Amino acid sequence: MDIKKMIQDMTLAEKASLCSGADFWHTETIDRIGLKAIMVSDGPYGLRKQEEIINNMGWAKSILAVGFPTAASLANSFDRDLVHEVGNALGDECQAEDVAVLLGPGINMKRSPLGGRNFEYYSEDPYLAGEIGAAFVNGVQEKNIGTSLKHFAANNQETRRMNASSEVDERTLREIYLTAFERVVKKAQPWTIMCSYNRINGCYSCENDWLLNKVLREEWGFQGLVMTDWGAMNDRVKSLNAGLDLEMPDCHGETDKLIIKAVQEGTVSMKTLDRTVERILTAVDRYYFNKKENASYDMEAHHQLARKVADNSAVLLKNDGILPLKESQKVAIIGEFAETPRTQGGGSSHINCFRIESALDALRDNPNITYKKGYIAEKDEVDETLLSEAVAAAKEAEVAVIFAGLPDSFESEGFDRTHLNMPESQNTLIHEICKVQPNTVVVLHNGSPILMPWLSEVKGVLDLYLAGQAAGAAAVDLLYGKANPSGKLAETYPLRMEDHPAFLNFPGTHNEVHYQEGIFIGYRYYDKRKMDVLFPFGYGLSYTSFRYSNAKLIVNGQSVSSSSTSAANGQNTSMDVIPSIPAKPDDTIQVSVDITNTGDIAGREVVQLYVKNAACEEIRPEQELKNFAKVALEPGETKTILLDLDARSFSYYSMQIHDWYAPSGDYELLISASSRDVRQRLTLHLENDKKLPFYVEEMSSCDDVYNYANDPSPLDTMLAKSGFTDTSGGENDSMGAGTAQMMRAMFADTPLHSILSFSSDKLTWKDIQDTIRAINEKQP
Known part of the structure; x- marks a missing residue:
């Protein structure tokens, strides 16, 4: 494809039409010049390709696909190579389904454990999220399939996510909320980046020139196209000038008219529009130029990969000599999640898994297993019949293994959590079983941290997170020692909900959320305050040492x-x-x-x-x-x-x-x-030869001059002349034994202009100005 010539041949209306989708999942075609469309599809831990017939909301049945462990689980693996392998597999699936861009990964920071979509993000740590994200992107894009790094940026909650303004200072943005994006851009160059719905300090991400042009493109060297999240467009003309290329989904021609008018009136230059069109055409050309015809993949092999990933991502939180279990032990398996595991989160990332393997499926040939449901997953209330049956089964067994965790209604895209509790029906079940069975293990299915009021009562806790369609088989692998747990927590588990750093400012009020905790999220906060936690970042046990x-x-x-x-x-x-x-x-x-x-x-x-x-x-x-x-x-x-x-x-x-x-x-x-x-x-x-610039002003303190000035000797001269440095109270001292210490502290913090007030008639205003000038002349 000769992109430059194609742009020259396109009309203004054709160029404008290319700047938004043709429908929910495709870019626009232009038959006159032979331009094909490409398809994008939700991910990121499986392919959620929609069937071709959809309604106005984009709802349609998804094709059967492989559901890999969610992003939160993948990050717990701390394994770049394994994540890269998952990316390769998803690239193969996209090839087979003619999907050009997989809409993921999501690498937003877990500012609060209450974030409803945290299962879809990697970590509270930007370095870890960036490394895992880069491995994923490189894995997918090796297969000539693009990715869409999302949600750019400071999108850390679901509450009012479409209009809330994240009020955050630049240092915090750079160190915490932009770093992971920067690492992925520089290490992997994703084909696309998806802008978030929210505002940042009052400006919508999609029309933020500083964010998209200056930081993303000029500083980081991003070469791809920027697209909106679905329906995130606010002002099409502003966003075009700010570097936003592709609006999704289709706009029914409405914003095309705005672009045409803006170009005709000169508020958008033709150069800006051509640059946007070039980025979109580059993505289309990149896909078709290297497209693999008649591609296919082995679903069963990918299922086994999902199982391997789950084996290597699960975190063993507690083991008082109870695990691994022996095949000969009489074990009571309890909990609805053993029969119907919760394998993924809800929302746009939800996969239509071609097969789900439960723990009971994996244990069907073991004659020493009994199963009781114990609770109804979506009910907080205790079912007394189910509870009594489970307690009786646990009492008769040698070991009780309880499959528990968070139901779909407790965490999902679209809403945030209001607490960190599991359903009371499950907590009660664990407490009651521990009364009759001291050898109790809990296997957790959760996408984010929970409280564990029963932790001291059980002998083992294995946290699967949301481990994909092979979660049940992986649980059995780990429980019986066929696999050795090696996952580590990519986020901190607090002792109480009130302990987390954003507690007082989450999810904000009046469409504003103030990031007053600054750079101190996750373990950065707990470590700085020396706070006890339930489980620290990076924690995880093994069956070996x-x-x-x-x-x-x-x-x-x-x-x-x-x-x-x-x-x-x-x-x-x-x-x-x-x-x-x-x-x-x-x-x-x-x-x-x-x-x-x-x-x-x-x-x-x-x-x-x-x-x-x-x-x-x-x-x-x-x-x-x-x-x-x-x-x-x-x-x-x-x-x-x-x-x-x-x-x-x-x-x-x-x-x-x-x-x-x-x-x-x-x-x-x-x-x-x-x-x-x-x-x-x-x-x-x-030893850094580069020094931060320091220029003395009238309000600069003496201490600052001595700490940062290249040559503070002019201040020495002036102070000697003034007598201000005399810290002895003498015989007329009436301020007590701390006079000398007080005077030294006052001297250190005194602004230069104030020295005049304590120098009697020994200094003039000109002496102050001359001293400031002399110090600044010697600065590098």
């Missing part, structure tokens, strides 16, 4: 070895801090550590690397995840893991320079099994 040892910091090939040792159970008995070695932000910085499987069975461990900069004068988190790796180990096997760091790993977003800045100082590198389980420590001393 791992030892961390021989940590090394490698800077441009130079390494320093760790002397810390680990006990046989994998926990450190000492953690000696390594003497720091110097490095510059642009140096090649790596951390290596040996991981040993000290148990009797094969297992996989997620090694997490956090960076801590305690000395920085800017308010920063206690620690931030900056790399991770998942390693598979046979019993007794040791592998060396190498983790890279870059300048961004040490940086915060400085509002002074509106850019990322890594301050000089000591940084702790924490090699951990979770955010609260540090196994090895290293220390790096970073």
Whole structure:
């Protein structure tokens, strides 16, 4: 396709028509010039392709497809390669169904555990979300299928999502809510990005020039097209100028007229319109140029992949020696989710799974199993008959395994949660069974954190999250040790709903939600406040144990070895801090550590690397995840893991320079099994030759001058002349023993212009101005 010539040959009306969909799922065709349409389809953890006949709301039956574990589950795997494999599989399915763009992944931050759509997002941590998202996008796009990274940006709730304004400062936007998008754009270049419904600081995302043109395209180098979420268009002319290309779904020709009029009147330039048309044509050409004809895929093979992903994403939260179970044990399986598992969330991502494999399906050949329903999933009220039957079965068994969690009505696209509780019918069931059966295990189906008032009563908890169509088979794999749990939590479980950082400002009022917690969401908040949590970020148990040892910091090939040792159970008995070695932000910085499987069975461990900069004068988190790796180990096997760091790993977003800045100082590198389980420590001393600009003003304090000025000596001269630095009260001191300390503090915080007031007649206003001028002249 000669795109440049095609644009030259198109009429203004044809160009305008191309800027919106032909219907709910297709771009426009232009028969006169031979332009075909491409189809887009919902995802992102399965293909929700709608049958061709739909109504005005886009409702139609979806084709049969494979339902993979949801995004929340995928992130718990901490496994880039596995997520990439899922992306490949979905790319194959899109090829077979002639879908050019899969509408996903969603990488919005989990600002609050109450977010109704959290199951469709990866994490509370932007680095993890960005890495998992990039792996997914690369996996799909390797198959010549586009993705649509969504929802851009600061779309962190369902309540009033179409008109609420996310009121958030730039540093918080950059460090928390834009970082994951930035990582995916730079590492994977998605074909498209989907704008969110909401406003950001009063401006709709779809018409936000700063967001779409300056940040996304100019700073990050995004090359693809930007589309609306369905029905998110507000002002078509503004959005076109702001860099929004494709309106979805079709506009019935109404906004085409606005574009034509705007071009004719000069409020939109032809150059701007041509650029938008070029991006849309590029996506169409890209798909058809490399389209695989007569493509197909193996549904059963993808089902087995979904099972493998679920095996590797489930998180073992508690195990008091109860798991894995033995085939010979008499087990009471209890709970409706054992028969009808909750495999996915509700809304636009809901997949018409070609097969759903329940735990009872997977256990059908085991003669030692009994099953009782125990509760009705969608009912909060206790069914006394079902409860008594379940308790009786549990009492007669050696072990009770309760399948529980959140029903569809508790979390979905379109509404947020109002609490973190499971249905009371399920909580009561667990309490009552624990009274008669001490060997009780709970298997959870939930898309986001829950409270567990029964946690101390049970011996085991296995959290599947929403694990896709093979969830039941995976649960049995894990319960009986055919698979070893290796998932880690991609979000924190709080002890109480009221503990979460956005509690006072979620979901906001009067169409505004104020992100007053700033950069402190998830573990950043809990760690900074040193709060107890139910389960920390990055936490997850295994049926084996791992030892961390021989940590090394490698800077441009130079390494320093760790002397810390680990006990046989994998926990450190000492953690000696390594003497720091110097490095510059642009140096090649790596951390290596040996991981040993000290148990009797094969297992996989997620090694997490956090960076801590305690000395920085800017308010920063206690620690931030900056790399991770998942390693598979046979019993007794040791592998060396190498983790890279870059300048961004040490940086915060400085509002002074509106850019990322890594301050000089000591940084702790924490090699951990979770955010609260540090196994090895290293220390790096970073030397950054770049200094933040500092220009002295009349209101600059003496302390600021001494801390930030390139040469503060002119201030020394002026202070010596003024006598202001005399902190002794002398014999006339009537302010008590703390006079000297008080005076030193006052001196540090005093603005330069105020020194005149304390200098008697020794200084003039000209002395103040000359001093300021002399200091600024010596600034770089």
